[in-house]
Amino acid sequence: MDFRMEAILPSAPADVWLVMVDIGRIAACIPGCEQIEEQEKLKLYRAVLKQKIGPFKLEVPAEIVVDDYKEPDFVRARAVGKDKFTGTTLTVNLDVKLAPEGASGSKLGVDADLQVAGRLASLGYSIIKKKAEENFAVFEQRLRAELETI
DSSP states (O other), rough: OEEEEEEEESOOHHHHHHHHTTTHHHHHHHHHHHEEEEETTTTTEEEEEEEEEEEEEEEEEEEEEEEEEEETEEEEEEEEEOTTTOOOEEEEEEEEEEEEEEETTEEEEEEEEEEEGGGGGGGGGGHHHHHHHHHHHHHHHHHHHHTTTT
């Protein structure tokens, strides 16, 4: 499943980047992201993602690998995890891009390729896509609030 989401933010790309690379701050913006650990800055992380999607409650321990980045323009990462209760496996390839927007803002673009296997996949694309869009809206709101503290 491919997703494309965009947001116009009121802060310059360099300021958004500061939040994105501060693991505690960015994790607080991601719905359901818990127990995040930085193994190696801008290379390897571990986290637990907790979500309720349809009838399923997922708790997915994941490994997040940063494949490439260029400050403050983009980061390419992938995450893989498996929920032990439902057997659902999630694999996400993520491209996050920042570009100047207007005099002092940023355009945040997120391209995600999400692969779902196991019981969660039985819900179908539309339910999973709706949850992803809801999560992005919450992420954007939290990120805006975090940027106000800079």
